[in-house]
Amino acid sequence: MSFDLGPALLFVPGDRPERLTKALERADAAILDLEDAVAADAKATARDALIRADPDPDRVIVRVNGVETPDFAHDLSALARTRVRTVMLAKTEDPASLDLLQGYEVIALCETARGVVHAEQLAAVPHVVGLMWGAEDLVASLGGTSSRGEDGGYRDVARLARARVLLAAGAFGKGAVDAVHVDIGDLDGLAAEARDAAASGFAATACIHPGQVQTIRAAYAPTPEVLAWARGVLAAAEGERGVFRHEGRMIDEPILRHARSVVERAG
Known part of the structure; x- marks a missing residue:
């Protein structure tokens, strides 16, 4: 797995494996999510679906639950029964925790205050191939209530986190993935952010709906x-x-x- 697949990475709920084929038809790669997109009582079902699907290792990333959760070990056990070798680790904070993912290429998801502060150390880990940041979890970790102001733009703390993750990734030659635009209907806002991401040096932008894919691709493509x-x-x-x-x-x-x-x- 690398970041030359294209700019649009589409999240797919792990307990909805029937969406994976369509996601790969539309997006450049899919992130099969075993974490936030899956309810606690459906996580075992999602892991079983992952094993049955044994998805394309060249175009599928699996987001696993954080190392502090009881689901992490179960996620790794399921992964070991597939060909997937690229993992996105939710709420990555401690570089030492990445030792648990030896043998995988890791995208460290910096979505807490501690994770963002440690972005440079995370990017320095040899089997980390990329960093991504997350706005809403970050602000929640600070006790805040929204990553955006009334004008729809990111608050300063989110902008700082975004820049810090991008700089950390670039300093160590790793790819940076921009956060999802959660307002699915705001394609103009998504386009503006994706254009800025491309111009700033992000390798890709993640998204949560197939309808966002083409907007991201168009934004990354030069005029x-x-x-x-x-x-x-x-x-x-x-x-x-x-x-x-x-x-x-x-x-x-x-x-x-x-x-x-x-x-x-x-x-």
């Missing part, structure tokens, strides 16, 4: 104008050494890296 600019800059660079001028703008290595990222996303 024809931006793609033409990027290709023009890279073509011009072939005949230059060091800093040069292109269409009235100074071009140096950081700008060339931006252009390469645009072309890569277009692919």
Whole structure:
């Protein structure tokens, strides 16, 4: 599993395995959720469904319950009976706890105050391949009631957590996944956040409804104008050494890296 699958990662409730096939038809990868999306009395059923499904290990991530919960060990036992090798660990906080997931590629979900504060240490763990942040659980862990203000934008504490997780992932060469947009009908808000995520360096955005997938994909895809600019800059660079001028703008290595990222996303 890696973050070159595409930008839209769709959560699927673990006790609704019939949705997995459709999720994989629409999204770039699916996150089969054994944690928040599954009621306590349905978790055993969800694990049985996971074993029966034995989903595609290249396009399915399984979110397991936190290490402090009694469900964690049961989740790992079920995982061991499948081919899945990428795990999203809910409420990751302690880097040492990741030793329990040796043999798996881990996406550490930083969704508590302690998890965000430890984002750098989590990203440094060798078998961690990515970090994701979660807004609502984070604010709840602080005793708050909402991650967003009246204008619909994130509160400062959520924005800080988002930036910190992205920086931690980037510092260690890991992928960063942006949080879900819980207002399913607000596609304009989702588009704006996904465009910002792509421009900031996130590798993907998670979502909770199939209707959000295309909005995320469109937001991550560069516009024809931006793609033409990027290709023009890279073509011009072939005949230059060091800093040069292109269409009235100074071009140096950081700008060339931006252009390469645009072309890569277009692919």
